[in-house]
Amino acid sequence: MSAAVALGALSRTRRERRMRAASTTGILAAAGVALSITALAVGSVAIAPADVIAALAGTADGGEQFIVRELRLPRLTLALVVGAALGMAGALLQSVVRNPLASPDIVGVTGGASAAAVLAIGAGATGLAVSGSALVGATVAIVLVLAASGRKLGGTRIVVVGIAVAFLAQGVLGYALTRARLEQAGTAYFWLVGSVGSPSAPETLVLGMLVAVVAIGTVLGRGALAAQLLGDETATAVGSRPRRTRILAVTASTVLAAVSVAVAGPLAFVAFVAGPIARRLRGGGPAVLTAALVGAVLVLASDLVAQNLIPGTLQPPAGLVTGAVGAPLLVWLLIRAARQEGRA
Amino acid sequence: MRGAALLGLGLALAVALSLALGARGTDLGTVLTALTDPGALADPADAVAVRDLRVPRTVIGLVVGAALGLAGVVMQGVTRNPVADPGLLGVTAGASFAVVLGIALAGETGVIGLAVWALAGALVTSLGVGALARAAGDRATPALLVVVGFAVTAGLGTLTTLVLLGDPAALDRYRFWTVGSLTGRDLDAALTLLPLALVGIVVAALLARPLDALALGDDVARGLGFRLGAVRGGSLVAIVLLSGTATALAGPLVFVGLLGAHAARAAVGGHHGLLMPVAAVAGAAFVLVADVIGRLVAPPGELEVGIVVAALGAPLLIALVRARRAVAA
Amino acid sequence: MTATAPASVTLSPDAPGAAAPALRAENLTLGYTKVRPVVHGVDLAVRPGALTVLVGANASGKSTLLRGLARLLPAHAGRITLDGNPIERIAARQLARMIGVLPQNPIAPEGITAGELVARGRYPHQPIFRGRSSDDDAVVAASLAATDAASLTERRMDELSGGQRQRVWIAMALAQQPRILLLDEPTSALDVAHQVEVLDVLRAEVDRGTTVVVVLHDLTLAARYADELVVLCDGRIVAQGAASEVLTEATVRDAFGIDARILTDPDTGRPVVLPRASSLGSSAVVSQERMQ
Numbered sequence: 001m002s003a004a005v006a007l008g009a010l011s012r013t014r015r016e017r018r019m020r021a022a023s024t025t026g027i028l029a030a031a032g033v034a035l036s037i038t039a040l041a042v043g044s045v046a047i048a049p050a051d052v053i054a055a056l057a058g059t060a061d062g063g064e065q066f067i068v069r070e071l072r073l074p075r076l077t078l079a080l081v082v083g084a085a086l087g088m089a090g091a092l093l094q095s096v097v098r099n100p101l102a103s104p105d106i107v108g109v110t111g112g113a114s115a116a117a118v119l120a121i122g123a124g125a126t127g128l129a130v131s132g133s134a135l136v137g138a139t140v141a142i143v144l145v146l147a148a149s150g151r152k153l154g155g156t157r158i159v160v161v162g163i164a165v166a167f168l169a170q171g172v173l174g175y176a177l178t179r180a181r182l183e184q185a186g187t188a189y190f191w192l193v194g195s196v197g198s199p200s201a202p203e204t205l206v207l208g209m210l211v212a213v214v215a216i217g218t219v220l221g222r223g224a225l226a227a228q229l230l231g232d233e234t235a236t237a238v239g240s241r242p243r244r245t246r247i248l249a250v251t252a253s254t255v256l257a258a259v260s261v262a263v264a265g266p267l268a269f270v271a272f273v274a275g276p277i278a279r280r281l282r283g284g285g286p287a288v289l290t291a292a293l294v295g296a297v298l299v300l301a302s303d304l305v306a307q308n309l310i311p312g313t314l315q316p317p318a319g320l321v322t323g324a325v326g327a328p329l330l331v332w333l334l335i336r337a338a339r340q341e342g343r344a
Numbered sequence: 345m346r347g348a349a350l351l352g353l354g355l356a357l358a359v360a361l362s363l364a365l366g367a368r369g370t371d372l373g374t375v376l377t378a379l380t381d382p383g384a385l386a387d388p389a390d391a392v393a394v395r396d397l398r399v400p401r402t403v404i405g406l407v408v409g410a411a412l413g414l415a416g417v418v419m420q421g422v423t424r425n426p427v428a429d430p431g432l433l434g435v436t437a438g439a440s441f442a443v444v445l446g447i448a449l450a451g452e453t454g455v456i457g458l459a460v461w462a463l464a465g466a467l468v469t470s471l472g473v474g475a476l477a478r479a480a481g482d483r484a485t486p487a488l489l490v491v492v493g494f495a496v497t498a499g500l501g502t503l504t505t506l507v508l509l510g511d512p513a514a515l516d517r518y519r520f521w522t523v524g525s526l527t528g529r530d531l532d533a534a535l536t537l538l539p540l541a542l543v544g545i546v547v548a549a550l551l552a553r554p555l556d557a558l559a560l561g562d563d564v565a566r567g568l569g570f571r572l573g574a575v576r577g578g579s580l581v582a583i584v585l586l587s588g589t590a591t592a593l594a595g596p597l598v599f600v601g602l603l604g605a606h607a608a609r610a611a612v613g614g615h616h617g618l619l620m621p622v623a624a625v626a627g628a629a630f631v632l633v634a635d636v637i638g639r640l641v642a643p644p645g646e647l648e649v650g651i652v653v654a655a656l657g658a659p660l661l662i663a664l665v666r667a668r669r670a671v672a673a
Numbered sequence: 674m675t676a677t678a679p680a681s682v683t684l685s686p687d688a689p690g691a692a693a694p695a696l697r698a699e700n701l702t703l704g705y706t707k708v709r710p711v712v713h714g715v716d717l718a719v720r721p722g723a724l725t726v727l728v729g730a731n732a733s734g735k736s737t738l739l740r741g742l743a744r745l746l747p748a749h750a751g752r753i754t755l756d757g758n759p760i761e762r763i764a765a766r767q768l769a770r771m772i773g774v775l776p777q778n779p780i781a782p783e784g785i786t787a788g789e790l791v792a793r794g795r796y797p798h799q800p801i802f803r804g805r806s807s808d809d810d811a812v813v814a815a816s817l818a819a820t821d822a823a824s825l826t827e828r829r830m831d832e833l834s835g836g837q838r839q840r841v842w843i844a845m846a847l848a849q850q851p852r853i854l855l856l857d858e859p860t861s862a863l864d865v866a867h868q869v870e871v872l873d874v875l876r877a878e879v880d881r882g883t884t885v886v887v888v889l890h891d892l893t894l895a896a897r898y899a900d901e902l903v904v905l906c907d908g909r910i911v912a913q914g915a916a917s918e919v920l921t922e923a924t925v926r927d928a929f930g931i932d933a934r935i936l937t938d939p940d941t942g943r944p945v946v947l948p949r950a951s952s953l954g955s956s957a958v959v960s961q962e963r964m965q
Contacts, residue, residue, distance in 0.1 A: 101491050105498075148662045156487030157665050160427060163494050164661040167432075167598050171654025174523035178648065182516050189505050189515065268498050320506055327499025331492050335480045424780070550801065556793055560845075563745050563776030568849070569769025569797040614782045615789065617804075 017283065021290075024281045028293040032080070035300045039076045040068050042308055078199035079303050079318065080296040081208045082264045083274075087295020088214055088288055089256040090271030091278060095286040096228050096249040097158055100279075100337065103272040104138075104257035107162025110271070111169030112141025113261040118173055118188045122180040131203075131262035138258035141165050142250060194267035194319025196303050203263045210259060211292070214252045218288045221245065225286040267302070267319045269326025270295050276333050298322065347611025348622045355625050358632035362402040366639050368393045400531040405632045405649070407534055408526070408590040409600055411541050413627020414548050415586035416601020417608065417619050421555035422579035423477060426606075427486045427661065430466075430587035431598030434496030438469025439591035440522060441500040448507045448514050455533040455592075459540065463588035469496060470580055524595040524650020526635050537589050544585030545624075551578050552616040559614060594631075597650055599657025603630050606664060630656075694771060694852050695721055696742060696884070700751035703734075703741040710749055711737040713908040719853070724879045725886045726895040729905035730929050735888045736777065736857050738905065742886065743774040743855045769797035773851030775842055777858055781830035787841040788826040791816055794848030816847040819881075820874045836867025843874055854878060856887040860894070872898045892929075892946040896920055897938070904928050920944040 054060040055068035090103035116137025227240035278290035302321035378394035419428040442465025446452035557565040604627030638647035704710035860868040896916035
């Protein structure tokens, strides 16, 4: 009798989860497509959606085709790729250390990457050297954070340690910015906000390939990631290898965060908020791929808002929106989570 | 008490070093002569170095460090949060954003005017962070508040950039100011703001006993006859005055309040009547030592005090969370 | 009566037998949100110079009522008076000299010693900017002695056992020299020996002339120590009086939802509450069902 009841409940929740996964993915994808078409259509020259499709297909007239395919499409692609990378970087780290506060932008990874990149820019580096430098900075930061947090990853220690590292990175950044020439410093400040306004095809391609690799890895390792949420002992008990999962996930998260910082600058809080939003939409679990979709939608929407809705001649970068909207959103999420925890 | 005496000795030593060390080495005898009878010096450049450069930055370092150390104690007391610090919780960032607004939007240049902006910024951020902490209720863990403070700092940083991007001259001034530095401020400015800090000190002193009671829990404090609203309001005033003044003088410094409060706690325990003066001494000593280190590590140039403070403070915060279960829980 | 305290110091300003202050709740409604009060229109005259114990099931409003009496929770309706004066008209410091409060879960700051903690109970008596006087020290010492905690004075709170810690906290409330002492579940999380230890301290305080109101969970211990037992259910007082009169099978069933047998302690003549075996029957049914 009661076993049958439980079985019914289980199969019902399983169906509901699938439905929820499908509907979440569908809604996010639809939002992404709609925003993408908008991004291609609006700007200093407005293009009708039908003409956008035609331009993409290569059947529109030369001017429109150039605007859509050469000007707007690269920017759009970069926004999507960077957003996906940041979303996955955040969700991965949050999952494996079992702490929703522990995203790369909070625990100093983004800060380390930024400081190292600005140091490199100040020293005259460009392109790949900046990316490499950002990767070094991010790696130093995450290694420092993990080493200093010790074994107790599940607690909030990693967060406070991470913020200490983030403020340390800010000190280094301050050093780099005061030593640079003024116009370099100005460029660096702009870059530090985070922007998808100057896409380069090879950079986008590299980041896109990284996103694809990690996405595939996440699909293959989704059981291990889900087990990780139960704690190391339980994960081991259900046949997972938590240590290996953690190393892989932290590495993937760090590389994604570092390269996106190098390519687009630290778009504040995208990595932090994408995970919680994705988990909320999905109703739990690691939700790494959903976080990628959320991140992509967030960056794209932010860039659209920054380009079109903020008045003035100066075109503010997307990071302004993620920073200004993300900070309050982050705080709200924190308070809400704290209250729920208090009620439970 | 031996710890307190050591901190006092450390401060005296830091003052002496701050007056004696720099790009131009001067022995203590020369320093004394420069202070008492500058005409008697063989090289007038020594007098200039000591009196016009090192005395101001030493005085400013003392004021800023003491104010932040004290503000740290009040903040930790009123939030019962061992990692509270005016920098970590975003209050100095709020003050510094307001200063930028004052410069860029209102064209403010005067010391008093900018200090008013700084105080207003510190007030708004303190109120905001305090309200958020109250909203989270019992679950406002140390880590949560620090994340909120970091979010505030980062969000304001983005907005600051927006304000400054169109204005290279302001950006140039801002980038040096925001690092946190004791140089380039004249002594008169510090002295003008001193009354504000003094009011903050008096308010903090009045709070010593209420904060002792608050440490035992809200209900016990009320049972002992303290009104929580008054205690929190007074703490807000003290924090705003102290950290606002410090930020107006030296830019946003992180970790000074944290270090001052914890050094004092280690030295004299949790009694606020003792904790406060000792934390002020420890904060001042920390800022001066950091400033002296900054003068020595990168010759011929200098590192700004804010960079050294961050480099010394980050490991300290990490050591603190590793040592204390209360923070990591 | 002050055998355990130094002869020169009296913890309670009144000699035993003198008129003790009267704390009354009149038509008191309390709660954490306006829409859902926890305590509904309660009238309670605390018996001066007696040990009053508030009991009731979880969420019956007993702690809420105590917090209301301690002015930790504002009244939605009705009022609380001390000797006829509404307590919100009495200055907070003055009230703190008359009513000592020990809430649930007080916080002992890291590294604080028992003596330092108890000394903080003197704050309501100290003018601002004046440090601790030798008079204060005498009261602190007497308070520690009264709770049998004098030997703990220099020990750190985090080294003490639960029972020792609770006695130090009571000493802190006593250092206020209150005439009324309100304690919210001071024995929760203590084993039975420590519970008895804490209640003996409260009993001795009452014998010294202090009025004590305490929230307890254990009905048998409550019956053993109470001069006056107050039973709450759903935010209302359902019975009040001497334990032997109040603790009937009907009251226990109504207030706690269990069938219990009420025995009489042969030593004290006080009632002992023993839940009946059949009242556990419902869970036995569940486990039987699971077997099928």
